[in-house]
Amino acid sequence: MSDRYNDIMKIAFQAEDGIDEEIIKKFGRVYTDKQVLIKEGEIQQKIFWIQKGNVYITRKMGTKYKVLTTLGEGEIIGEMSFFDKSVRSATVIAKGKVEVLIFSKEDFADIFSASPEWTKRFFISLSHRIKTMIEKLNLI
Amino acid sequence: MEKRESYLQYGREIIFEPGSVIYKSGSRPSKNAILYIVAGLVKIEVGLKDGTKFPLYLQPDNVFGIVEPLSECARLTNAFSMEKSLLYAWDIEDFYLASSISWELTYISITGLTRFLRILNAEFGEKLGLIKERTI
Numbered sequence: 109m110s111d112r113y114n115d116i117m118k119i120a121f122q123a124e125d126g127i128d129e130e131i132i133k134k135f136g137r138v139y140t141d142k143q144v145l146i147k148e149g150e151i152q153q154k155i156f157w158i159q160k161g162n163v164y165i166t167r168k169m170g171t172k173y174k175v176l177t178t179l180g181e182g183e184i185i186g187e188m189s190f191f192d193k194s195v196r197s198a199t200v201i202a203k204g205k206v207e208v209l210i211f212s213k214e215d216f217a218d219i220f221s222a223s224p225e226w227t228k229r230f231f232i233s234l235s236h237r238i239k240t241m242i243e244k245l246n247l248i
Numbered sequence: 249m250e251k252r253e254s255y256l257q258y259g260r261e262i263i264f265e266p267g268s269v270i271y272k273s274g275s276r277p278s279k280n281a282i283l284y285i286v287a288g289l290v291k292i293e294v295g296l297k298d299g300t301k302f303p304l305y306l307q308p309d310n311v312f313g314i315v316e317p318l319s320e321c322a323r324l325t326n327a328f329s330m331e332k333s334l335l336y337a338w339d340i341e342d343f344y345l346a347s348s349i350s351w352e353l354t355y356i357s358i359t360g361l362t363r364f365l366r367i368l369n370a371e372f373g374e375k376l377g378l379i380k381e382r383t384i
């Protein structure tokens with residue numbers, strides 16, 4: 109088995125506890141304020157796991173980006189396109205300095221299929237995001 | 249295709265007559281709150297405080313009712329049976345168990361959630377377009 113696969117399995121089974129320097133070196137990236145992580149309309153299928161900092165989930169309207177919501181540490185972003193195979197529906201922009209781990213869709217598929225804990229994590233994360241969005245829709 | 253009996257065995261069967269209410273917004277989720285459509289047609293209706301309502305129609309092999317039990321909140325939407333519908337209902341633990349043994353169930357459940365979130369995001373984006381809201 110390759111080192112990369114072993115690292116992926118470490119993340120699959122140990123999640124946050126499995127993150128060490130080696131994994132950060134291989135999968136980590138730091139974004140600075142206002143840098144774009146994901147662009148609306150793109151087809152790329154990288155998945156981002158936020159380790160530190162926050163990101164804006166935005167939608168471009170004219171020349172401005174309207175903020176739909178803000179996501180922070182521990183959140184996974186970009187997974188929606190992985191599952192429903194659609195293009196990116198939002199632009200994700202760093203709010204200050206952001207540290208992430210970035211996975212290819214193949215790595216992500218390995219992580220996801222190896223451990224049911226990740227399934228739970230997605231169910232809960234998506235449920236919370238839906239709840240938050242309905243609450244926000246009611247505040248407008 | 250996996251045999252759906254493999255994951256339905258952890259749920260219990262419920263039949264809803266045409267036009268009947270499956271749950272109402274504001275009600276507490278019942279014990280077996282997560283539902284799978286075996287047959288029939290279900291309408292999920294998001295009703296907002298400003299009177300806006302938007303429906304989502306779900307056919308067989310869709311899962312709904314996940315959001316509230318996992319967010320530990322009251323129902324955020326209404327759900328109606330539009331035809332005679334045969335559903336399977338799980339409690340949270342049985343749903344996790346069923347999804348852990350079935351990639352198919354996991355996949356249809358997650359894509360159901362991502363589709364719903366995309367619809368809500370689009371609705372929110374449209375509403376934001378009409379008002380002055382934070383931009384960057």
